[in-house]
Amino acid sequence: MNILGYNFDLFDFTQPIAHLALIALVVLLTFWYRRPPNSPPGPRGIPLFGVLIFVGKYMERTLAKWKNTYGSIMSVRLGLRDILVLNDFESINQALVKQQATFSGRPHLKLLDEITKGGGIASLDYGDLWKSQRKFGLMTLRGFGVGKKSMESRVSEEVACLNEAIRSENGKAFDISNVLHKAISNNICDVILGKRFDYDDKHFEEVMHQLLSPVEDQLTTFAIRIFKVAPWLGKIPPMSFLVSRIGSKLRFVQEFIQNVIDEHEQSYDKENMRDFIDAFLKEMKKGDNKDFSNHQLLQYIRQLFFAGTETTSSTLNWALLCLLHYPESQKKMREEIIDVIGFEGIASMSHKSSMPYTCAFIHELMRYRTLAPLSVFHKTNEDTELNGYFIPKNTLVAPNIWAVHNDPEYWEEPEKFKPERFINEKGEFVPSSHVIPFSVGPRHCLGEQLARMEVFLFLISMVQKFEFLPDPEAKELPDIDDGVNGGGFIPHSFRLVAKQM
Template sequence: MFDYNFVAIDFSQLAAQIALIASVLLLTYWYRRPPNSPPGPRGIPLFGVYPFVGKYMERKLAKWKKVYGPVISVRLGIRDMVVLNDLNSINQALVKQHTGFSGRLQIQLIQEITKGGGIGSLDYGPFWKSQRKFGLITFRGFGVGKKSMESRVSEELACFNEAIRSENGKAFDISNFMHKAISNTICNVIFGKRFDYDDKNFELILHRLLKGFADQLTAFTFRLILMAPWLRRVPPISFMCLRISRDLSNVLKFLQSIIDEHEQTYDKENMRDFIDAYLKEIKNGEDKDFTNNQLLQYIRELFLAGTETTSSTLNWALLCLLHYPETQKKLRKEILCVIGSEGTASMSHQSSMPYTCAFIHELMRYRTLAPLSVFHKTNEDTELNGYFIPKNTLVAPNIWAVHNDPEYWEEPEKFKPERFINEKGEFVPSSHVIPFSVGPRHCLGEKLARMEVFLFLVSMVQKFEFLPDPEAKELPDIDDGVSSTGFIPHPYCLVAKEM
């Protein structure tokens, strides 16, 4: 008679052996590295180091520098990521070897929405180069970095200051006005117009556009689909991806309506703004890279980057003024000494305002807005610091690590503008402060952002004294923030007392 129990036991043992072999093979595959790759932790299968990096990934990655060195390799979800944890390795990769390190990871969710268009999200190659060159030339043509742009910013500042006055010394959240004012500056360049602060449609579009920066849940979703792209099909992540897609679609409809207006009033003899200049290239038909979709996606990225980054920098600046009132007094004293209480600030005043310049430089170091910059990707098999890095490897320049390197900075955790003032009272910038990154893919709008931060800060401190909300039990948190694509302050209220 056949012994069925014996067969069942055999099958049970066989299944256990297969599971054991599969586990060994999985672990072997997971912890296997390319030959001579950078050292670093691998984490656990499927998740990598993600469960261990916490809210502020850049800070944990910087700590691993002490164990593995400045160039490390970690597994983030199912992807290998090389992290550059010091200035030397960042310069080596992004400047000296930029052709091998200037790619961009293509995220499927974004690609479906943008249809391959944009500027910062484009992969490295001739298409990106032609679009980048056009952007730089066109920005210069419309005054970015020039005196004419200062006049536009000053006009917006008058509206911004009036909006602050309308609060009549009551505690309020200034970020709403800040977003609109900064956005109007870039809108002037791109669209040739500004929007009223009480324009509800403009306010709604800004809210939808900025969710990816200020909303922690949206930021978490982006991290998850970066770690494991297949999760975008799994609830509840799929629902979040649908919301992101819907919000961006509404933003694109708004931007398309502005392009349509420009089409109807286009005059090749009168270039009013960025859109007109781009339409001219499309109508010329000489370069097939210039398309309607590319224009739409290009201005979407400019609109987003030109709004959130600068407004958040200025919101961090105001938080510093609340936490360090003596610093606010020093700033005001210097500003009033140079331009008085009624004068208008100009970029030419920078040389006469060393403390103001030092404050801004320290602000950009102390509250690094893009801690891991924008992820790069290798375009080819390459080497860095003697390590082999395969093509299509994700690369993260850890700018936070550079800005907080204890080997370079004394007490990096403290806000000290004086660190950039020499014995003669002169402002001395540091090459270790790189908020806009370095290399050919550094921020396209750096000149405009630097101008806005200087002119807005000077005007605000000249016109108002910023005080804590008297109803709040403690000062707003300056150490914690929303960690997403950037590092954004949590909402807070303050009092603007007119001087």
């Protein structure tokens, strides 16, 4: 080729570039697919993204399928990080229980760190701060009634308020999720904030909306899942707009909580401990423990507020969906409830032993619709071995709770809803240690006792007072297999009819 009198050989000019590009590609692929010695097997996916574009909407289900190829313990590359996936009960128990000190860390996730700034409880890494805050939380919640008869009475009072709100719909089809959120939230608010809120309180309704919308919107929950393993995507539009949106919602909630803390500061009386905030303020005022600060209190309350609202209300929403899809189960449960406490009796935790089918229904519900399919990511605190594999320090760990709850080697027809699987030949309820909705080990859910109490008492009372029927204007039943899948697996909004008994 002759240009302005100079001759260029285009092939000769581009050939070195092509060679360099090829070498660079080989180096990149070699680095990407290289594994540390004796590491667990698993897919690497493609550079930068790993298997993100292959796992689909229900990552936990895809990971469970890959167990057939790679085994129960896998190393899966998500984004730029390798995640240790534990795909059965034995591996989860071995890691989180038998090696609990090693596997109880929390990874530093950029999006989460920007929100909590090192505070809270669920997001704290394993160490002295987490231990002191966990101990304080357990003792304080118990001190204010969680797990005791006094808490049961308070829950029963809220149950009565919920039933009145349901009754006010006069048998018309409605979405019950909003009133369920408020009822369940009032129980945790009573303990941590020292107050409950009327269901028609507009400001509280907006707080609830801002608190829960990030996990109820499919697009936002998808983004959160991506940010956990590929935080760099949060800097790129349109993902960056979602990050800003999430941050705005959380700031609104935190302003609400901070106002309540400020009110407690002004009316604080060391001789009258009203709630969790007062107990925390008491520790702060001692002035000799830097673990207790206003920032730590704010994040602690926010996380308790969210976890104490979303998880239980979503469990009850799934329960109501099951009642619509399995009317025979609803009939059996109601007959048992009426037989034990009648139409006007008040449910008590002491009735559990007399209600085997109801207990089996709840146990199967927590297996069938796993609310936290991949639990909360853990992190290894040191180099270790698991079933002969070398696991380096700071490895992200994903306990696949969904895989445990749907393991065909343990469960017969796991895809079906069958409360009877937990009833023995004597008609007794027999729980399974393989149903672990609250996870296991030292980082299992802090509010497990309260959540179990709420689900039992609320569900019994609702089934006692109402027959739940599908919306007569709907062409088909609400989907029970699909849901919003982000940090948790929650049902899409649906309408039902509550026919008073």
